[in-house]
Amino acid sequence: MEDSAPRRxxxxxxxxxxxxxxxxxxxxxxxxxWMGQYKGGFAWDGSAQQFNVHPLCMVLGLVFLQGDAILVYxxxxxxxxxxxxxxxxxxxxxxxxxxxxxxxxxFNFHKVSKIPDMYSLHSWVGMATIVLFFLQWVIGLLFFLFxxxxxxxxxxxxxxxxxxGLGLLVMSIGSCLLGITEKxxxxxxxxxxxxxxxxxxxxxGVLLVCFGGVVCYMxxxxxxxxxxxxxxxxLSVYFKTLTEGQSPSxx
Amino acid sequence: MEDSAPRRxxxxxxxxxxxxxxxxxxxxxxxxxWMGQYKGGFAWDGSAQQFNVHPLCMVLGLVFLQGDAILVYxxxxxxxxxxxxxxxxxxxxxxxxxxxxxxxxxFNFHKVSKIPDMYSLHSWVGMATIVLFFLQWVIGLLFFLFxxxxxxxxxxxxxxxxxxGLGLLVMSIGSCLLGITEKxxxxxxxxxxxxxxxxxxxxxGVLLVCFGGVVCYMxxxxxxxxxxxxxxxxLSVYFKTLTEGQSPSxx
Numbered sequence: 001m002e003d004s005a006p007r008r009x010x011x012x013x014x015x016x017x018x019x020x021x022x023x024x025x026x027x028x029x030x031x032x033x034w035m036g037q038y039k040g041g042f043a044w045d046g047s048a049q050q051f052n053v054h055p056l057c058m059v060l061g062l063v064f065l066q067g068d069a070i071l072v073y074x075x076x077x078x079x080x081x082x083x084x085x086x087x088x089x090x091x092x093x094x095x096x097x098x099x100x101x102x103x104x105x106x107f108n109f110h111k112v113s114k115i116p117d118m119y120s121l122h123s124w125v126g127m128a129t130i131v132l133f134f135l136q137w138v139i140g141l142l143f144f145l146f147x148x149x150x151x152x153x154x155x156x157x158x159x160x161x162x163x164x165g166l167g168l169l170v171m172s173i174g175s176c177l178l179g180i181t182e183k184x185x186x187x188x189x190x191x192x193x194x195x196x197x198x199x200x201x202x203x204x205g206v207l208l209v210c211f212g213g214v215v216c217y218m219x220x221x222x223x224x225x226x227x228x229x230x231x232x233x234x235l236s237v238y239f240k241t242l243t244e245g246q247s248p249s250x251x
Numbered sequence: 252m253e254d255s256a257p258r259r260x261x262x263x264x265x266x267x268x269x270x271x272x273x274x275x276x277x278x279x280x281x282x283x284x285w286m287g288q289y290k291g292g293f294a295w296d297g298s299a300q301q302f303n304v305h306p307l308c309m310v311l312g313l314v315f316l317q318g319d320a321i322l323v324y325x326x327x328x329x330x331x332x333x334x335x336x337x338x339x340x341x342x343x344x345x346x347x348x349x350x351x352x353x354x355x356x357x358f359n360f361h362k363v364s365k366i367p368d369m370y371s372l373h374s375w376v377g378m379a380t381i382v383l384f385f386l387q388w389v390i391g392l393l394f395f396l397f398x399x400x401x402x403x404x405x406x407x408x409x410x411x412x413x414x415x416g417l418g419l420l421v422m423s424i425g426s427c428l429l430g431i432t433e434k435x436x437x438x439x440x441x442x443x444x445x446x447x448x449x450x451x452x453x454x455x456g457v458l459l460v461c462f463g464g465v466v467c468y469m470x471x472x473x474x475x476x477x478x479x480x481x482x483x484x485x486l487s488v489y490f491k492t493l494t495e496g497q498s499p500s501x502x
């Protein structure tokens with residue numbers, strides 16, 4: 001009877017993980033359908049089809065993969081922490097690369113079509129997000145995967161790293177919603193008539209908000225934190241010396 | 252020497268509170284300047300000037316006041332918890348009333364100008380935010396100010412209340428950014444030429460994001476939590492009976 005509450009907690013957690021994956025995957029698919037079905041598909045020739053690569057990359061990289069990279073610490077409870085750290089870093093790197101492809105796609109399209117860059121709120125928030133995302137990844141790599149910072153510094157930085165990670169996911173989703181609104185207002189004069197394309201794009205926006213909500217809930221809920229395991233060493237300590245002491249607690 | 256770290260923490264906290272108030276107040280002022288200076292001022296006659304009431308009310312009520320209502324638990328450390336609870340509820344009620352005025356302003360303007368309602372992503376996210384905000388306020392009132400729920404139920408609901416509160420602040424800011432983008436794309440054909448109105452509105456969006464970031468940081472940082480005070484009773488227990496037991500910990 002005593003362990004029924006934790007078990008129920010793990011079952012709920014499992015459902016939430018499933019829900020997050022459904023929300024994330026459906027968002028990626030809907031973006032693909034919107035760009036593929038309604039906007040003429042994909043290309044890499046400076047045309048409007050090249051622009052279509054941008055939303056797909058941002059939803060896939062900056063939202064879905066970033067969210068999943070954050071979740072690995074909660075999902076893989078029984079794996080060695082160093083493995084999870086590497087997985088966390090690799091998925092974030094993949095998210096970063098896909099996001100950069102998405103950025104190149106839109107800047108190249110703008111250049112060919114002589115459309116001004118960086119004037120809209122979407123571009124300001126989006127650019128801030130990708131720059132901070134890159135910085136967060138580099139600092140995370142230096143602090144937690146390589147022994148650059150002292151244990152004290154790493155322990156102090158960890159809560160900031162976690163807070164900024166969730167903040168960047170929220171900013172990414174906000175940027176996507178701004179982008180959806182821009183795209184609809186620029187290219188859909190019949191948006192106000194509740195036509196399928198407009199409704200599909202709105203639903204995409206709502207799903208992205210729900211994805212962010214579920215991921216943030218799972219990461220901030222105390223019960224779902226990875227339990228501390230004194231037998232495990234952080235990878236930085238593992239690389240440097242096995243005798244230096246305890247690593248900071250897991251994010 | 253031992254208490255220098257907490258004291259330094261309080262000094263940093265004081266600066267963060269000041270920063271949040273500057274960001275919030277400047278956001279409200281910038282919204283007023285944008286609508287007053289560039290969009291023809293305010294009125295309540297179904298004209299475009301009535302629409303201008305909408306952004307001002309949303310930034311003031313749904314963002315600034317909601318953020319401040321959340322912060323009272325962190326700012327007033329030494330006040331009796333029941334007083335803080337009442338203040339928290341009253342500022343939220345004020346935020347709700349101002350937000351409803353903002354909603355009425357835009358729906359009334361749409362009706363007079365025969366503009367369709369509720370087709371845009373901004374309207375979907377905004378409506379979801381205000382409905383959930385209202386529900387959160389009513390449930391919070393019933394659970395924490397009146398003795399409707401049991402102590403166990405209140406304690407279980409508290410973390411959800413805190414998470415949803417921050418989530419609603421983030422959704423409110425997201426809705427504002429979507430609204431800024433809509434307004435600029437609908438009414439500023441020269442937006443891409445970096446004209447002052449466009450830059451001002453973009454800066455407003457960035458300030459709102461910063462306000463949300465600072466408030467969320469202060470609320471989620473463990474060191475800034477209100478220390479538990481066993482002498483204080485929750486107001487629900489205070490209303491019901493002083494002998495029922497401990498209230499759930501402060502949000």
